[in-house]
Amino acid sequence: MPHRSSPDSESIVKLFSALSLTAASVFALGAAHAADTHIPDAAVRAAEQLRDRAMNDDTAYRFVEGLTTEVGPRLAAGDNDAKARAWVIAKFKALGFDKVYEEPVSYPKWVRRHEAGAIVAPFAQNLVLAALGHSFPTPAGGLTAEVVRFENLDALKAADPAKVKGKIVYIGFKMQPHKDGHDYGTGSSIRVGGPPLAASKGASGFLLRSAGTDAKDRMAHTGVTGFADAKANGIPAAALSNPDADQLERVLAYAKPVTLKLDLDVGFDGDYTGANVIGEVTGKKHPDQIIDIGGHLDSWDPGTGAIDDAAGVAIAAAAAHLVKQMPQRPDRTIRVIAFANEEAGLYGGKAYADKHAAEIGKHVLGTESDFGAGPIWRMSASVKPEARAAIAQIAAVLKPIGVDYDDKKPGGGGSDLSQMHAKGMAALTLLQDGTHYFDIHHTANDTLDKIDPKELAQNVAVYAAWTYLAAQAEGDFGSAPAAFAKDKDEE
Known part of the structure; x- marks a missing residue:
């Protein structure tokens, strides 16, 4: 049998060094994986049930019906501005939100x-x-x-x-x-x-x-x-x-x-001072961490502002209401914002972003509904890389109700919440089918009869599911000052 020489001390040192590096790499990989944002399986199952229940819920339709009938047109600073805010405050309270309040917004009055x-x-x-x-x-x-x-x-x-x-x-x-x-x-x-x-x-x-x-x-x-x-x-x-x-x-x-x-x-x-109207479902585990959703309360005056944007406020309010009805509270706070004077220059969105800029890291994820009430068909997101798997989990829950996930497009947060996204809030874009939206947009024909209750319910199902999943996520989505400064503008 040929003689084999014993390994020298230098070879042994190299071997142990290589093994140490491999172990360190495995540990680092495991630590990185552990740091990825993830949504627990139990939360996913609960969100699926919430989604299905929302598909047959009429809370949002009744909201739009009441706002457009009892208040009507809501020109910013117009005769119905204060009346609309009072109506939404009362409605948010009736829906059982834990906190309902206003934040002032000032802007020029136009008549x-x-x-x-x-x-x-x-x-x-x-x-x-x-x-x-x-x-x-x-x-x-x-x-x-x-x-x-x-x-x-x-x-x-x-x-x-x-x-x-x-x-x-x-x-x-x-x-x-x-x-x-x-x-x-x-x-x-x-x-x-x-x-x-x-x-x-x-x-x-x-x-x-x-x-x-x-x-x-x-x-x-x-x-x-x-x-x-x-x-x-x-x-x-x-x-x-x-x-x-x-x-x-x-x-x-x-x-x-x-x-x-x-x-x-x-x-x-x-000049005129109005307000953003805010309703909250307080989180049980992280009450200071916020999931932002909403729409804008003002409308142009020829119509009654049903699709633009009573529907958006209603979708967000109904979604939060359904989450509130679940057996256990969400871990994070869900905040619904009915923004003031979006139409004349995002005044409500800018005021909200300025007021909350210092706490941008606590605004975990958000988006606004402001593209009518057609079915949502595409989701995109601006989040940190480590949260992409969690976004994929959200996408999987939304896929059965017609929403595709485009992982190549950024998420801008919608019109008003684009201002928070610009300051660093992680954001989604949930795009409705807008094929006929601009047929009636900003016209006298923007009235309740243009809304299909089933399509509106699909919007609520999307918002209820993603909002709950984001509230239950273990880990964050990357909100931090200027975190998404390289994002391109939304379409």
Whole structure:
């Protein structure tokens, strides 16, 4: 038998070093795995039962029905603003929330009194339009001026001010319906950015084709402009219904000078202090850790604000109510926020984020519902890498009711809670089917009959399930100051 030499001391040292490194690696891997956020199996099973129960619950529909019937339109700082807040406070208490309170929000008051428009020449006829939020008024007796048309904002930016001065600028972008509503990004940028840009070039007024997808309905879609307050260099601004925009464009096609008259009795009227209305289900284990959900309480004034956004407040309130009814309290606190004045500039969301910025790490996960009441079909998330497995657990619970998880897209938190996300709160985006949302968005047609109770219940089921799962998660989702600063804007 051949002789085998004994290992020398140096080889033994190397062997033990390698074994030590392997053990350390295994320990580190186990520690890292232990640090991953995880949702216990018992919580998953409870969430599945909660989801199924919510699919047949009518709490949210009754909420929207009551708010839109007993209060109606809720223009920020308008006659129904305080009435709406009082109604929601009473409703939150009736739903059994442990704490119900307000946090003040101040902003400029804007009023709408009268609006009218007409083609004066070459073919006289009235137009259906709506003054835009934060529009400035026309002079007494109205404004009559020639129209100049631009294809888009870039064309207006490039225009010689001499071509614009004293004229009414018109931009006619036609939105198309999409499930994710992505054309609204262009439509709303024209509505918000167009009037200040036109004013800076000396225009006397501004018109756009409504930022909406209802091609045949003769209803104008209102919405805010980029004028922040009464000190702005403002001009009268309005949106034409889609059929009236078609008519104006046909008249412009004759290549003759087209003169319009606008008569807008609107404008700023000092400052106003409203409030975010908040209801809480207090957590039993971590009462100082918050799951944020909500919608915005204000609406534009032509309709009753059913889909925008009584539905959002109702979805969040019903979800928290159903969690409250479970045999045991959630581990973390669930906070429902009915935000003030989202429509005119996210005032409620900004005030909430400013007030709670110092405690951003305690706001574990959040999102707002503000895209109508169609069924939720996609979830995305902005969380730390170690929480992705927990998000996948949430996704698995939501999958049977039609929600797909896109792990490549960020979650922005929705409109108002985007402000908390910008400060570092981990966030979801739960996207409803918006194919027909912009048919009635910001119009007189935003009324209760547009809401399907079963589709609304699906929204509640999604919110109840994810909210409960996040409240029961062992570990966090990564909320910390500026934690998601690299996130891209939501769609």
